[in-house]
Amino acid sequence: MSQDVHGATPAGVIVIGAGLVGSAVAYGLARAGVDTVVLDQGDNAFRASRGNFGLVWVQGKGYDLPDYARWTRSSATRWPALAEALLADSGIDVQCKQPGGFHMCFSDDELLERQARLHRLQNALGDYPFQMLDAAELKTRLPLIGPAVVGASYSPQDGHVNPLKLLRALHASAQAQGARLHGGVQVDRIDCAPGEFCVSAGPRRFVAPRIVLAAGLGNPGLARQVGLQAPVAPNRGQVLISERVRPFLAYPTINVRQTDEGTVQLGDSMEEVDFDDGTTTPVLAAIARRAVATFPLLQGVGLVRAWAALRVMSPDGYPIYQQSNAHPGAFVVTCHSGVTLAAAHALRIAPWILGGAQPDELGVFTGERFLPDKVFSHAH
Amino acid sequence: MPTDPLFQPVASEARSPRTVSLSFNDQPLMVPAGSTVAAALLMSGINRFRATPVSEAPRAPYCMMGVCFDCLVTVDGVPNRQSCLVEVAAGMRILAQEGARDLLLQPANIAPGEVQP
Numbered sequence: 263m264s265q266d267v268h269g270a271t272p273a274g275v276i277v278i279g280a281g282l283v284g285s286a287v288a289y290g291l292a293r294a295g296v297d298t299v300v301l302d303q304g305d306n307a308f309r310a311s312r313g314n315f316g317l318v319w320v321q322g323k324g325y326d327l328p329d330y331a332r333w334t335r336s337s338a339t340r341w342p343a344l345a346e347a348l349l350a351d352s353g354i355d356v357q358c359k360q361p362g363g364f365h366m367c368f369s370d371d372e373l374l375e376r377q378a379r380l381h382r383l384q385n386a387l388g389d390y391p392f393q394m395l396d397a398a399e400l401k402t403r404l405p406l407i408g409p410a411v412v413g414a415s416y417s418p419q420d421g422h423v424n425p426l427k428l429l430r431a432l433h434a435s436a437q438a439q440g441a442r443l444h445g446g447v448q449v450d451r452i453d454c455a456p457g458e459f460c461v462s463a464g465p466r467r468f469v470a471p472r473i474v475l476a477a478g479l480g481n482p483g484l485a486r487q488v489g490l491q492a493p494v495a496p497n498r499g500q501v502l503i504s505e506r507v508r509p510f511l512a513y514p515t516i517n518v519r520q521t522d523e524g525t526v527q528l529g530d531s532m533e534e535v536d537f538d539d540g541t542t543t544p545v546l547a548a549i550a551r552r553a554v555a556t557f558p559l560l561q562g563v564g565l566v567r568a569w570a571a572l573r574v575m576s577p578d579g580y581p582i583y584q585q586s587n588a589h590p591g592a593f594v595v596t597c598h599s600g601v602t603l604a605a606a607h608a609l610r611i612a613p614w615i616l617g618g619a620q621p622d623e624l625g626v627f628t629g630e631r632f633l634p635d636k637v638f639s640h641a642h
Numbered sequence: 643m644p645t646d647p648l649f650q651p652v653a654s655e656a657r658s659p660r661t662v663s664l665s666f667n668d669q670p671l672m673v674p675a676g677s678t679v680a681a682a683l684l685m686s687g688i689n690r691f692r693a694t695p696v697s698e699a700p701r702a703p704y705c706m707m708g709v710c711f712d713c714l715v716t717v718d719g720v721p722n723r724q725s726c727l728v729e730v731a732a733g734m735r736i737l738a739q740e741g742a743r744d745l746l747l748q749p750a751n752i753a754p755g756e757v758q759p
Binding site (some may be wrong): 505506507508510523559562563564566572597 | 695696707722741742743744745746747
């Protein structure tokens with residue numbers, strides 16, 4: 263490892279965080295030929311990237327913030343290119359499939375609310391394909407659907423990947439492109455000097471003219487040190503994992519999906535319980551009941567695992583993307599849709615960090631929107 | 643491929659001479675009562691319990707304590723049972739677990755809502 267005379271490791275860009283967000287950005291940077299150092303905390307970190315559901319999801323997102331819908335779509339449409347690049351660089355097929363996805367509704371009110379939400383997005387974005395399906399129409403598309411489902415929205419924009427393979431592929435691909443990944447690095451401090459950031463982690467130091475904060479729930483404390491705001495907080499999601507079964511579901515849905523290897527993932531809970539990433543029986547039971555109501559044949563499926571992970575949520579649920587005014591060259595990148603947005607992070611955020619224009623959609627995602635004199639909505 | 647069973651009961655542990663008859667892939671077997679299905683099959687010289695869902699590689703029990711899920715078999719129509727946790731019973735019909743189970747072929751003898759042991 264190259265070190266300068268002061269014992270610090272120099273780099274072109276330092277990325278703090280090697281979850282889905284940090285490693286996607288790092289992959290984009292490394293592909294652009296920049297000497298990229300990625301600092302990963304360790305197995306004691308909360309690691310949202312190892313607990314997620316794997317959806318590449320567009321429908322319904324950003325209904326009160328069209329720029330988020332545009333940004334999400336711009337990533338979903340770039341996902342095939344990302345998957346192809348990852349396969350070429352790492353040999354790992356992350357199983358990106360975008361056949362469209364279903365959001366099931368269990369009451370007429372839910373179905374009407376869903377329709378209103380998607381119409382509003384279609385009016386704002388123009389090209390925004392979706393269909394509302396009643397129970398009979400849904401049954402022709404998904405014959406195994408249960409009688410409790412009164413209808414669904416379908417959008418051809420949606421898809422899914424294997425999220426664990428994705429994290430591994432991003433790490434392997436970034437390193438194949440020359441990025442240097444350091445594990446077990448707990449960042450203590452960032453010192454800012456004109457044109458240089460120095461990251462201290464125990465006895466180790468890393469220096470670079472640009473730095474990207476992608477440390478998930480670790481970002482609030484890091485952002486303050488470089489003049490940025492990142493008031494993110496944990497939101498717990500719990501997941502059930504089944505034994506492997508033969509393929510029965512060719513589409514992702516918001517709460518049930520089948521992986522390429524046959525596992526069925528059941529999910530979609532949201533709780534604000536601070537930094538508690540444990541599972542609870544009532545929430546897991548509710549997840550299981552909803553899954554069985556959606557697809558009654560799941561009633562006899564064996565469950566082999568349950569876990570919880572902490573989403574990285576800002577107060578309005580939307581991402582924070584910003585370069586520091588006080589310390590140019592320092593960027594914060596944080597969101598809770600690290601799978602869906604991975605393509606945008608690799609292919610659109612990385613060029614911005616290297617001095618290119620900020621992507622048009624990102625102007626509304628500054629951290630300053632959360633300062634006390636600003637009004638914001640909790641809807642997301 | 644070895645033809646003799648690799649596994650023998652510890653002599654001091656083989657208290658009961660009682661046996662039960664069951665079948666594995668329709669082959670009749672006499673096995674010691676009170677043993678687990680995994681132990682009974684290994685003792686009988688069975689070394690391929692299942693094929694993995696992804697690569698169809700052969701598998702036999704590994705941990706014998708309920709952790710590794712490598713000993714999966716179908717027992718009396720119920721797929722993916724951990725054979726190291728199931729005690730043998732007379733007349734038990736055991737089949738190798740060939741890859742992933744098929745949810746579209748639910749066993750008829752499982753009542754809706756029944757909790758699997």
